[in-house]
Amino acid sequence: MNNRLRLLRAERGWSQAELAGRIDVSRQAVNAIETGKHDPSLSLAFRIAREFDLSIEQVFDGRDA
Amino acid sequence: MTSPETNTNPPLSGEDRLRRRRLRILVVWIITIGAGFLGGITFGLAASGVLSLSPLLFWTGLALLAVGLVAASLWFMRRVDEVEVIDNLWASFAGLLAHTLISAGWVAASARGLAPAPDVISVLLGTLAVTFVAYLGLKLRRRLG
Structure with a gap:
């Protein structure tokens, strides 16, 4: 699934590890989501969106990567 | 204060x-x-x-x-996290398949006199080895991106 995670993270100056710690997942999980190799569950997608103060649709566009 | x-x-x-x-x-x-x-x-x-x-x-x-x-x-x-759970699930599935194939294959081969009687420890070690290699492969793939 396409997402703007890498861009949003870069805007805030966060490393993958920083975001991973904030949403309580491993760095590999952040990398897998960013590169479209893993589609997050609904609860994780909400957690990610909340961390950026955005809606899910503003982070994920629902189309396959 | x-x-x-x-x-x-x-x-x-x-x-x-x-x-x-x-x-x-x-x-x-x-x-x-x-x-x-x-x-x-x-x-x-x-x-x-x-x-x-x-x-x-x-x-x-x-x-x-x-x-x-x-x-x-x-x-x-x-x-x-869920990515780790998925990796564990796949590795466990590979281990289960390996266990089924090794034990059933060994019993069948032994019944036909093509192999010695199955050894429980060898089957267990084989199962663990396949599970570990599958898990390691998944982790390596994630690390290499």
């Missing part, structure tokens, strides 16, 4: 939280593997007659190991 209940520590950064999370998981891993090794060595010594283990002690030790392993596994699977 600050009240004694007020937390004056600055909030942890995401990277610090990630480090703590990794450390917690590592500690549980080390304890689980250490307990497994200790149990294996104890039971091995008892089986070879070096160590005397009464039946009560044997069953108590085995029950404690089983409860500890299940508790640590449940803690681990609830604490890790």
